[in-house]
Amino acid sequence: MSFETLRLDGVSRSFGGHEALAGLDLTIKRGEFIALLGPSGCGKSTALNCLAGLLPLTRGSIWQDGARLDVLPPERRGFGMVFQNYALFPHLSVRKNIAFGLQMRRVPRAEIRRRVDEALRLVHLEEHAGKLPGQLSGGQQQRVAIARAVVLEPALVLMDEPLSNLDAKLRLEMRTEIRRLHQSLGLTTVYVTHDQEEALSLADRLVVLRAGRVQQIGTPEQLHTEPANWHVADFMGYRNLLPLRAGPRDGTGIVVEFEGHRLTGTPVGDPAPGDEVIAGIRPEDLRIGPAGGPGVPAGSPGVAAGGPEVAAGSPEVPVGGAGVPATVEVVEYQGREVAVEARTDGGVALNLRTTDRPAIGDRITVSVEPRRLLVFPAGGAT
Amino acid sequence: MAARRAIVATPAAWLVWGVVVAFFVFLAGVIGSVVVSSFGTRWFDTWLPLGWTPDWYAQAWDEFTLLPVLIVTLEVSALVVGISVLIGVPAAYVLARRGFPGRRLLYLLFLLPILMPPITYGIPLATVLYKYGFAGHLSGVVLANLVPSVPFVILTMTPFIEQIDPAVERAARMCGAGTRQVFVRILAPLLVPGILAASILVLVRTVGMFELTFLTAGPDSQTLVVALYYSMSAAGIRAQQSIDAMAVIYTSMMLVLLVLALRFVNPTQLVARVRDDGD
Amino acid sequence: MSAIVGARPALRHRLAERGIDRQLLLLLPAALFVVTLFIYPFLYGVGLSFQPTRGGTLGAYREFFTDAYLRDTIFTTLRLSLPAALLNVLASVPIAYRMRGRFRAKRLLTTLLVVPITLGTVLTAQGLLNFLGPTGWFNRTLLSAGLVDAPVRLTNNYWGVFFSLVITGFPFAFLLVLSYLSGIDPSLERAAATLGAGRWQRFRRITLPLLAPGLATTFCLTFVLAFSVFPSAVLVGDPAGTTRVMSIAAYDAAYVRYDYPLASAVAVLMGLVELLVIAAVLGWRALLYTGSTAGGKG
Numbered sequence: 001m002s003f004e005t006l007r008l009d010g011v012s013r014s015f016g017g018h019e020a021l022a023g024l025d026l027t028i029k030r031g032e033f034i035a036l037l038g039p040s041g042c043g044k045s046t047a048l049n050c051l052a053g054l055l056p057l058t059r060g061s062i063w064q065d066g067a068r069l070d071v072l073p074p075e076r077r078g079f080g081m082v083f084q085n086y087a088l089f090p091h092l093s094v095r096k097n098i099a100f101g102l103q104m105r106r107v108p109r110a111e112i113r114r115r116v117d118e119a120l121r122l123v124h125l126e127e128h129a130g131k132l133p134g135q136l137s138g139g140q141q142q143r144v145a146i147a148r149a150v151v152l153e154p155a156l157v158l159m160d161e162p163l164s165n166l167d168a169k170l171r172l173e174m175r176t177e178i179r180r181l182h183q184s185l186g187l188t189t190v191y192v193t194h195d196q197e198e199a200l201s202l203a204d205r206l207v208v209l210r211a212g213r214v215q216q217i218g219t220p221e222q223l224h225t226e227p228a229n230w231h232v233a234d235f236m237g238y239r240n241l242l243p244l245r246a247g248p249r250d251g252t253g254i255v256v257e258f259e260g261h262r263l264t265g266t267p268v269g270d271p272a273p274g275d276e277v278i279a280g281i282r283p284e285d286l287r288i289g290p291a292g293g294p295g296v297p298a299g300s301p302g303v304a305a306g307g308p309e310v311a312a313g314s315p316e317v318p319v320g321g322a323g324v325p326a327t328v329e330v331v332e333y334q335g336r337e338v339a340v341e342a343r344t345d346g347g348v349a350l351n352l353r354t355t356d357r358p359a360i361g362d363r364i365t366v367s368v369e370p371r372r373l374l375v376f377p378a379g380g381a382t
Numbered sequence: 383m384a385a386r387r388a389i390v391a392t393p394a395a396w397l398v399w400g401v402v403v404a405f406f407v408f409l410a411g412v413i414g415s416v417v418v419s420s421f422g423t424r425w426f427d428t429w430l431p432l433g434w435t436p437d438w439y440a441q442a443w444d445e446f447t448l449l450p451v452l453i454v455t456l457e458v459s460a461l462v463v464g465i466s467v468l469i470g471v472p473a474a475y476v477l478a479r480r481g482f483p484g485r486r487l488l489y490l491l492f493l494l495p496i497l498m499p500p501i502t503y504g505i506p507l508a509t510v511l512y513k514y515g516f517a518g519h520l521s522g523v524v525l526a527n528l529v530p531s532v533p534f535v536i537l538t539m540t541p542f543i544e545q546i547d548p549a550v551e552r553a554a555r556m557c558g559a560g561t562r563q564v565f566v567r568i569l570a571p572l573l574v575p576g577i578l579a580a581s582i583l584v585l586v587r588t589v590g591m592f593e594l595t596f597l598t599a600g601p602d603s604q605t606l607v608v609a610l611y612y613s614m615s616a617a618g619i620r621a622q623q624s625i626d627a628m629a630v631i632y633t634s635m636m637l638v639l640l641v642l643a644l645r646f647v648n649p650t651q652l653v654a655r656v657r658d659d660g661d
Numbered sequence: 662m663s664a665i666v667g668a669r670p671a672l673r674h675r676l677a678e679r680g681i682d683r684q685l686l687l688l689l690p691a692a693l694f695v696v697t698l699f700i701y702p703f704l705y706g707v708g709l710s711f712q713p714t715r716g717g718t719l720g721a722y723r724e725f726f727t728d729a730y731l732r733d734t735i736f737t738t739l740r741l742s743l744p745a746a747l748l749n750v751l752a753s754v755p756i757a758y759r760m761r762g763r764f765r766a767k768r769l770l771t772t773l774l775v776v777p778i779t780l781g782t783v784l785t786a787q788g789l790l791n792f793l794g795p796t797g798w799f800n801r802t803l804l805s806a807g808l809v810d811a812p813v814r815l816t817n818n819y820w821g822v823f824f825s826l827v828i829t830g831f832p833f834a835f836l837l838v839l840s841y842l843s844g845i846d847p848s849l850e851r852a853a854a855t856l857g858a859g860r861w862q863r864f865r866r867i868t869l870p871l872l873a874p875g876l877a878t879t880f881c882l883t884f885v886l887a888f889s890v891f892p893s894a895v896l897v898g899d900p901a902g903t904t905r906v907m908s909i910a911a912y913d914a915a916y917v918r919y920d921y922p923l924a925s926a927v928a929v930l931m932g933l934v935e936l937l938v939i940a941a942v943l944g945w946r947a948l949l950y951t952g953s954t955a956g957g958k959g
Contacts, residue, residue: 054851074854087852091870091950100866104857134952148856158855398759401752402770409777409828411798412788419791427796473691476684488692495699497882498932499889501908503699505915505928506706529698532691590781592892611783614896629787633780640779644772 002155003065004030006188010060011070013046020046022212023060028156028190033182035203036192039235043212044192048158051190053077064155075104080149080187081158085165086141088133094144095120095129101152119151122181139170146178150185157189163198171198178202196236200224208232229269230278230376238280239351243378246271253370259346261324265373276378283339285372286352289323291363323365326350328358342366413633420626438627446609446628452635455605457520458595459588462527463581470535471577475569477536478543492533500530500593508597518600526594534587535580542576575646582643590636606632710925721926731910731927735934738906741819741894742887743938745826749834749887750880754872757839758864762847771839774832785825786896790816793824793897821897822904826887834883841875842868845954871954877946881939888935907931 006028013021021043028034036044049055051062053074062069069077080101089097098119102112120126123143133141142162149157162178163171179202182189193199199206200220208215208223216228227233234241247255247262254267256279263279271277326342329349340352342364350366358364420438422431442448477489495503507526511517516525546569554564595605604612610632613625676682713720725731760767777785793799793815800812815821845868853863891908898904907927915924 052851052855054854074851075857075859077855078857079855081852081855083848083852085846085848087846087848089849089853089867090953100853100858101856104862132950132952148852152856394755395759398756402756405831406773408792412785412792412828413780415791415798416784416788429798429801469690469694472687476688480684482685488688491695491700492691495695497885499885499908499935501889501891501911502928502932502935503703503706505911505924506702506709507698509709509915509921509925510702510705525698528694532694536691586779590779592781592783593889596892607781607783610787611892611896614783614787626787626791629784633784636779636781636784637776640775644775648771 002030003188005065006069006156007063008047008051008060009063011047011050011057011062012059013043013050013055014058019212021050021209024207024209024214026207026214026217028188030188031186033189033191033202033204035199035206036190036209037194037196037199037206037235038209038215039194041211042209044194044209045160046212047209048160048190048192051156052079052081052158078152078154079156079158080152080154082142082145082149082160082162084160084162086133086145086162088141088144088148090133093130093132094125094136097133097144098148098151101148105152115151119147122150123147123177138166139174142166142174143177146181150181150187153185153187155188157187159189159191161192161194163193164195175201208235210235227268227280227374227376230280230378233280233374233376237282238374239283240279240281240286242279242281242348244277244279244375246273246275246277246375248273254375256375259324259344259348263324263368263373264370265375266371267375269377271375271377278376278378280374280376281368281372283351283353285368286350287367287369288340288352288354288356288358289365289367291325291365323367324350326364326366328360328362328364331358331360416626416629416633419623420630422623425623438621438623439631441621442624442627442631445624446613448606448609448628448631450602451604451606451609454520454603455589458523458527458603458605459585461524462531462588463584465524466528466531466535466584467577467581470532470580471539471573473532474536474539475543478540479548492536495530495533496537500591503529504594504597507594511598517598518603520603522598522600523595523603523605526598527588527591529594530591531584531588534584538580538583539573539576542573542579546572579647582639582646586636586639586643589639606635706925707929709922710929711922713922713926714920721920721922722930724923725926725930730905734905734907734910734927735930737904738888738890738908738931739934739938741822741826741890741904741906742884745823745830745887746834746880746884748827749830749883750838750876752831753835753838753879754876757835757842758868760839761842771836774835776832777828778832782825782829782890782893783896785828786821786893789821789824789828789897793821816897818899819903822890822893825893825897826890830883830887833886834879837879837882838872838876841872841879844875845871849954870950873949874946874951877942877949881942884938884942885935888931888938907934 008024008026008028011021011024012019024043024047026034036047038044046055050057050070053070053072053076057070060070089100092100095116098116099112102115107115116129117126120129123146125140125143125147128136128140133144136144142165145162149159159178163174166174175198178191182202191199191202200223203220205217205219206223207217210231215232216223218226218228223232223236227236227238230238230241242258244256244258246267247257249255249267250264252266253264254271256263256265256277258279265279324344326344328340328342330341332339334353337353337355338357340354340358342350342352344350344366352366418430419425421434421436423433423435425431473492477485477492504526507529508517508522511522511525516522550568550572551564554568559567589605590607591605592607592611595608596611599605599608610625610628613628673682710721711718713724716723760770791797795812795814795816799815800809803809803813815824849867849871850863853867858866889908890906891912894900894904894906894909900909908931911924911927911931914920914927
């Protein structure tokens with residue numbers, strides 16, 4: 001029952017006038033791990049439920065290798081689904097829960113037994129086979145839910161925020177488990193989450209949604225380093241978003257003015273001079289220099305402001321501009337690095353990550369490489 | 383859950399809705415025939431009465447001395463509501479908050495009068511009340527009706543109290559409130575909706591409660607429903623239609639109470655001790 | 662090991678640890694109340710049933726079982742209450758199943774259903790006498806539709822009481838079943854659907870097993886209500902004959918014949934029969950899964 005491609009064509013779903021999902025176009029290849037990512041209410045769960053057949057489409061269609069899929073009820077689609085609250089049948093044992101789908105398909109009893117045993121081994125729950133779900137911990141219940149979905153070797157596995165109810169440590173462990181399962185079983189998976197870190201680590205491709213609309217589809221690398229608009233950047237961890245006004249173009253870069261300093265950044269989309277723009281910078285891309293000084297000490301990568309020793313930067317990219325002075329306000333210890341919040345003289349808070357150990361009250365200079373200063377049109381979303 | 387929501391439902395759906403509609407039509411007929419009859423002049427063998435008159439109501443009012451009966455009904459229900467709340471709420475508080483040896487047994491004990499049909503414990507109860515001289519008077523009726531009402535208040539209030547986070551009381555104590563203040567300023571305001579709900583439910587049930595009042599009432603301590611029964615079982619002496627008029631008065635009273643009750647509680651709570659799920 | 666501070670904590674503290682302290686006094690009025698007005702009369706009645714004027718300790722019971730007029734009331738009552746309770750519960754299931762989601766008319770429907778319960782058996786009886794009588798609207802409709810040739814006798818017999826039990830009992834059973842059904846996590850059915858279960862299979866393998874304990878409880882409550890039927894049996898039934906139920910026998914004994922021991926004996930027997938039926942149903946229920954109907958820790 002496997003397919004080569006699954007095509008979503010303009011899939012939309014409205015609830016009483018409100019459009020929860022508007023025109024999702026996506027083609028999924030066999031074996032891919034797709035993550036649907038976005039804040040609450042962005043339509044990702046709606047999209048998943050439409051794929052499962054639990055919600056009818058308001059517009060659009062879904063095609064499985066050229067055969068129309070959205071007219072089939074969920075029991076006929078042959079997809080496996082892992083629900084956010086696991087939805088384990090409380091009156092059936094772990095074994096019977098996993099066997100349920102196989103029984104629905106009238107698989108012979110001996111084969112059911114074999115496949116259930118295999119699934120139990122896969123999720124390391126052999127000793128718990130006879131227990132009821134109520135007797136298991138959250139992590140164990142989650143593994144049963146996964147086993148129940150994958151034992152059918154479905155054409156598509158749908159996962160609706162399966163890790164969101166687990167504690168942090170368990171979440172990391174299960175994330176690796178899911179990755180390992182995908183690598184060994186190769187089942188096409190669509191995974192819904194609001195955690196960008198989770199999505200980045202699990203997916204082959206990500207679909208970022210916002211208010212029902214697709215913002216960007218791409219590989220983790222692409223979304224991490226080349227977000228399509230400032231909403232996606234915001235979601236992908238570009239914690240510094242500065243509303244500015246665009247200046248003139250500077251070769252392939254664009255100039256923006258920030259508190260009297262001229263900074264050069266990389267335009268995304270097509271901001272024209274004079275437009276309102278939002279500049280996005282990842283915390284780890286901001287460089288700290290000592291106050292008043294010529295910026296970063298010689299020998300370090302990246303480009304510092306104004307000093308005579310211009311460190312090795314990419315000669316094709318224009319110099320980033322002067323460093324912005326700021327005062328350190330909050331320092332959070334995070335192991336090898338610290339997260340720093342510093343306030344510029346103009347009162348803007350900047351988030352940085354550094355291996356240095358600045359103290360509260362220190363005066364520093366902050367600068368950034370033009371390649372890592374992304375300038376988006378302020379209108380932003382598609 | 384079909385991909386296309388069917389506008390034409392399945393035959394099973396038609397059957398189900400058909401049964402529901404039939405039930406309501408039947409119900410409407412049952413109640414309607416009483417109402418129609420009470421307004422009719424003569425009605426023997428025709429679809430509708432030959433003429434219309436409101437005179438039966440005046441007749442019923444006098445014949446069945448409805449004013450005293452209504453007053454008695456109000457007195458009984460007010461007393462029952464008041465006393466059962468007074469006794470029941472503190473008990474519910476202790477049961478909900480504390481565990482102590484014998485708690486489950488006590489809870490079961492409070493459950494019994496509601497589970498048992500009133501006739502079963504009503505006859506021995508009436509016997510005892512007669513023995514001690516309470517029965518035949520208002521006091522007997524009130525006491526008898528309290529038996530299912532106190533447990534009902536306890537059962538209704540317990541989930542209400544359980545819903546109030548005990549940490550709230552502890553937080554009040556940390557802010558320096560003594561027991562009395564915790565009760566008056568924190569608990570009581572939070573409990574008021576629950577008490578209101580319980581009171582309304584007890585009110586509705588008491589006005590409609592037949593068996594217990596029937597067994598313990600004297601001639602001048604009958605509630606409306608008991609008076610209605612007596613007039614019906616002695617039918618043949620009284621005109622059928624004035625009995626119907628009395629029945630309509632009873633129905634209106636109950637419907638008014640029902641509407642009042644539904645402003646505070648979910649319909650399901652009227653019949654079963656099910657927690658309000660905010661449907 | 663400490664040897665110096667070895668004294669046991671005061672009795673008051675030890676009791677408080679187990680939950681016994683002054684706050685328990687709040688329970689006292691209610692507990693006293695239940696004891697004096699429920700337990701005591703109950704025990705008094707039971708005791709009375711063993712003190713008949715003649716026939717020794719078991720005289721009242723012997724009288725009951727030797728007198729066919731009395732003995733048959735057990736069967737009569739069961740004949741009315743068991744089918745009525747079964748019908749009420751079983752009919753509720755498909756209807757509640759269809760209504761278990763949220764929809765606009767649900768609140769209206771539940772409100773309307775509460776009406777017959779609130780109005781009570783006396784009013785229902787009066788209405789049925791009118792409606793089901795030989796010249797009432799029901800028979801008229803049947804006659805005009807040509808379904809029968811002569812009016813059907815539905816009052817002052819078994820059927821009148823049966824209808825009364827259904828009118829007041831069905832809404833009660835329905836509301837209970839609906840609330841049990843609503844308590845079953847809806848994602849369980851969705852999960853079953855994604856695993857390939859069709860509508861009937863979802864009902865039979867997931868919903869019904871989780872609903873069954875609730876059905877058993879509903880049946881017990883509905884049965885108890887039906888078993889203690891009294892005013893309907895008198896007003897719209899045949900109290901001297903085919904609908905002479907146990908409550909009528911008890912009432913007769915107490916208020917017509919002033920034979921309190923016999924009345925108490927009948928009341929005790931009523932309780933016993935009910936208890937037997939309930940015990941049987943609850944025994945069956947204990948074999949079922951009665952845990953939480955949620956889908957998981959999510």
